[in-house]
Each structure stands twice: as C-alpha cells, then as structure tokens.
Amino acid sequence: MLNPAPLDTVCLNHAPSSKKRVAYFYDSDVGNYAYVSGHPMKPHRMRMAHSLILNYGLYKKMEIYRAKPATKYEMTRFHSDEYIDFLFKVTPDSITKHMTEQAKYNFNDDNPVWDGLFEFCSISAGGSMEAAARLNNRKCDLAINWSGGLHHAKKGEANGFCYVNDIVLAILELLRFHQRVLYIDIDVHHGDGVEEAFYTTDRVMTVSFHQYGDFFPGTGDIDDIGVHDGKNHSVNVPLRPGMDDASYSRVFQQVIKGIMEWYRPGAIVLQCGGDSLSGDRLGSFNLSMRGHANCVNYVKSFNVPTMLVGGGGYTVRNVSRTWAFETGVAVGEEIGPELPYDDYYGYYAPDYVLDVRPSNMPNHNTDQYLNQITTRVLENIKKTTTFSPSVQMTDVPRYPLVPALDEEYEDMMEDEDEDQNKDTRVSPRQVDMYIEPDGELSDDEDMNRISSVLNAIKKRNHLNHNEVTSNPTTDADVSMAEDDSVGTKLDSIEGKTDVPASKESTPLTDVDVLGDAQDEMSE
C-alpha cells in the first residue's frame, strides 16, 4: 500500500475553465544524447518521461509537435555570435587545442564538450521557441517542452550544465506579443541565467525559489532585486535545505498570488526543474511529486497563457514520474498511481508506482524565517508602481524568432501534408493534431472508428520514433515502425498491447542512471 503524501495539495479542478488546449513538444532524438560518462545530467530522462506520458494515454489529450531545431542565427538573438560559433564547431577532440576558448566560454567538468552538444541545444531551444510562438498565436493555452528549462546558460558562456538558454529565447519571443512576461523557477538552483538576461527591464519579472547558502550558483540573495527599469522585477526567495510540501506551497502561493495581482503578466514561463524533489542527487529539498506539481496546478489556475519547461533533476526516475504527472495536471487528468509497463519499467523498482515521497529529513526553514522572507518579497513587489512598464526593450526582435505559426504558414503546412499523403486516409500531421474529445464516445460509429485509428497511430508513431535510432532491442514494436500505410498500421496495432510476456525482459539501456549515487559532481 502507498503511504499517502503528507499533503495532498493537487486537487484538479474539473470546471470547464480548467480545460486547456495543450501543445506538447518532443523530439525523439533528445534522449539519444549523453553528456560525458558519470555526469549527473541525463537527457535520457526526457525519453523516460515521454514514455510514461504515452503509456498513460495523455497523448490523446494534447497536440504533439516535433519542433524545428533552433539555428545558430536564432540562438544569437540572445547569445553572442562568437560563443555560438564556437559551440557549433567545437568537438571533444578539438576542445583540448583551444585552451583559451575553453576558459573563456566556461567549458570544464561541469560543462563538458560532448558529441552532439550543438544538436542537443538546438532541439532544446527549438522546442521552447516554438512553444512560445504557438502561445503567441493563441494556438494553445499551455505549451510543454520538458527538453527545455536550461536556466543557467549565459550570453557568452556555458554554466551549470546549460549551454543555450532556451528560456531567454522563448521569453524574447513572448515579448513580441505580451507587454509583461512572468518567469517562475522552481528548480532547486537559482535561475541565474534568466535573471541576468532581464535584470534591467520591467517587461520581464523573474522569480526564483531556490536553495541558498554554500550552494551552486551562489547567487539569488533576497536583496538582488534588479536595477534601473528592472528594479524590483527580479524576485529571489532564498531557502534552506529540507523545504517540504506544506512550507513550499505556502510561500509559493503567497508570492505568486501577490505577483499575479500586482504585475498582471500576459504570459508565464514556469521552469519545473526536478532537482527540488526529495531524494535528488544534487538538491536538498524535500518536495513530493504532488508538492512539486502543486506549483503547476496553482499557476494554471490563473488562466494565463503558460509554458512549462523542464530543467534540472538528477534522480531521473523521480524526474520522469513528476513530469509525466505534471503533464497530466496540464491536460486536467490525474494519472497513476500504478505505473504502466513501458521500456523503462525496471527503473521504477521496487514499488513501480507513480509517486515521489518525501523523506524524514529536517526542514531547516522555520516558520519565522519563511514569514520574514515572504513579507520582504511582497513588499518589494508592491514597489513596482506601475502596471505599464516604462521603456520599450530595444533588443526584442521585431520579427518572429520562429518563422512560422502565422495563418499562412499553417495553410502551407496543411497543403504540403495533403500533397504528401494523397494515398492515406489519415496523415501523420492529422494524427499529431488530433485530440480525443472528453466524455462518452459519440453515437457516430464512423467518428469513433476514426478516433480509434488516430489514437492508435498517434501512440505508435511516437513509441517508434522514440526508440528506433537509439536501441532497436528496446523498441516497443519494431514491426510497427516498418508499416507505412494506415490500413496496415491499424491491423498491426490490434491485439498488440504494451505489456510484454515477461517483466523480466525490461531492458536497461543506461545502468548509470539507476545508481551511481556516489558520483558527487557538484553543479
């Protein structure tokens, strides 16, 4: 039996207003990349989260997109040209010949150079930029990119396992349509890269809840509030180890409520770093899965266009659980507790449930301390005297970072899709765009059949392109990947479920992520 979490804070509101159009960005290549051996950052966790999201059936409730990877040019909307040039060309072999650049751009054991680094950054940034563009065009209410959230990257250097700051690029895109954007960071580390990028402007308010005191990156003091027009628009909530669900939700909700009332942002980016969860390899907070997801649920309740991105998180089985659960929160569906069988089932031993429980570690944040910092933070927020920021930021691009997503582009994509899929009843684009309606099946048998075909294909497509390039032996069903026509796809799916004959056959492609707790590389 499960021990209930001490605070069951997530109570999904099923009122009609809580139903959101959700766009989910995922590129199956992302899980194939790996930092160097022993590095705590594992892109594989995005693949594990995605697998749970598929196998819980959440793909039926949202539109799924594979974003165009960001180009060098797009990255230089924030980063310096010379840094991006170097990031583009450097390889693990060549880095040793460039000692000056290595120091200049902060490449080291924390931020190593590895094969596929630039491509990985392109995927992460491309997803967040397209998510922003889709929110701007009101194509969705919530957009999710768990491959994003790399909040430490600086304009001209790598930092804290982050190389390209997808969040800053996404916020620049949001600023084209929104006068004020709110950035919220629940990663256990201070969101220094994003704060620094917008430290002098009142058009972005950054708020970071983080562990503080002899902890990476060392910034994020309560007195760091922004400068010039940005004064009081950087909000820092420095916390001590052991933050639990009850303390966190109280502080989070009071601060965010104050900001929402006072600042009234047109869009929100919520960085959902999973290293604030209990049992993280690097962080020392004590949040349960539900305590973490409560932040998503609370932000969602304001009905403001919102982007969810990933971030840190170094106990990967807990990160994937939580991001899957939070995807459920986004679409208004509470999933779990029994984990569906998937290719990574073995990672979830011994309990195989969708939960991250708090430990009995002490909470070093007293009520008095939390009341003090909350009061100070709220006082500062109220010093932001106007709802209309005074100065137009000069470096906000006039043209879209993502050359897409206007009506013309959508029409073009639809035409192209039709041309390329003349012989199929249902095209891949239609599959990914399809969202299953709520409630009972309709009386229309044809409609129900189309729905079941689309859902089966949607699930199959993403299981396949999830796996085939990385490890064919773990492919959910390689035979399905080889079918091309819709008719045979449907036939091949019927009777095939995701549950194989034996659970013992669970492949573990990356044993490193199961243990390796001794590897104490600090962020």
Ligand SMILES: [Zn+2]
């Ligand atoms: Zn972190």
